[in-house]
Amino acid sequence: MASPSSCSQNEFNQFHNIDRILFTRLLVSLGREPNEAMQVMAYLIWLEKMSKDFRLVSKLLSASDSLLRDLVNEVVLALSCIEGDQFPHDSNLIKDLRLTQSITQRSVTIRYLLQNREPIVHAITKIINDVCIRAFTDIVQKVGSEKAMIKRSQINPGVQPAYYDSTRHAVQPQHNTIAQYESQNDEVSKMLKRLELSTTGAGRNVPPDERTIFLTFSKGYPISEAEVRDYFSRRYGDMIEEVCMQEVEMMEQPLYARLVVRGNAIGLIDAVLEGKGKVKFSINGKHVWARKYIRKTKSPPTSPSYSSSPSLPTHI
Structure with a gap:
């Protein structure tokens, strides 16, 4: 070879x-x-x-x-x-x-x-x-x-993949015979082929905000867009559609970024976040926290009030 x-x-x-x-x-x-x-x-x-x-x-x-x-x-x-x-x-x-x-x-x-x-x-x-x-x-x-x-x-109940049962575990033989093991591994091989042919269009119409991971960085430990791209591409393959770093003044450090996952790789978000609300990675020795991105919506304007205690502006 x-x-x-x-x-x-x-x-x-x-x-x-x-x-x-x-x-x-x-x-x-x-x-x-x-x-x-x-x-x-x-x-x-x-x-x-x-x-x-x-x-x-x-x-x-x-x-x-x-x-x-x-x-x-x-x-x-x-x-x-x-x-x-x-x-x-x-x-x-x-x-x-x-x-x-x-x-x-x-x-x-x-x-x-x-x-x-x-x-x-x-x-x-x-x-x-x-x-x-x-x-x-x-x-x-x-x-x-x-x-x-x-x-x-x-x-939304519908047709599930044939190799899963209702408990979300792969269906396996109940008796340990050589023929059954050979059959089991043949099914896994077939599953690999099915996976290679499936999901190519999954997530294609999902809005970018719904397939975005929000990354935050530690102050004093700057991380570049190239480092973010290299780290996640090496670990998870061709999953990145766009990396949007925080816009900062020259010589200042971005403290967050939005990583937009490709539509056909949307299932990888669960793998990256390990089913948790927030996970920590180490990119070249620098800590990065990741969570699902939630777009902040601006509140609709309200009529002027004459309260004696004016409210402070909210910084995002």
Whole structure:
């Protein structure tokens, strides 16, 4: 295969097709957040290289959701330990990572991870930057669009995607047989193809104000429009229609910006905001707060009043 930098996006996706299928299961079947799912996948890819078992991720495709969920919980524990550079308070968690040992056939322990923390963090970060962002960003966008469609269908009942049940979880087999797992992963592969063909027109007629994210910056830590564009494009793909920075005098720092999401990427807003009212990002080490944009409407003019206490003007 050609080097990652020279191959097309389609060739890159085909090369990482197994990784893409498992990542989709983490989002859809297990309901994991995109950022966490990317970190988990980077860790599993690192485990695959470290154990020299280059079918490790492929083997996980046949795991039940229950088993996969337990493994992901182990991975999240491991990541929290190496990122925090300390053992967990619960002494029982210091023991060997049972499922991780089982799939790698190696004695991977939290102590081992901490003793090799720096090279492991470096390797996982490189995998996120070189593989995960490029291979998974379109899935994050399209699954986000699907979830937005499901939310709308709950408000206005209609036909839901075939692979969701009424509880908003992916429909999965009830018995753990090889044939059923193969069928399950075939359905996930088909879902990827459906997602690639769907939602291209979703949100096209939604007014810009209704697909805008409001960003606020910390005073004393200036952030440029280019930094905003680069950060969100690298994480979420081609989602930006326009970035409107606060208009300021020369040498002054903008303290807020409006990020208008493209109409066909409107489902990504939920992914960016992680379903919360407000989230914090770090762009080149500078804190940025994001929330859904709400346009302030001006109050209609009123007749002059002769109150003895005049009201102060409201500054936006």
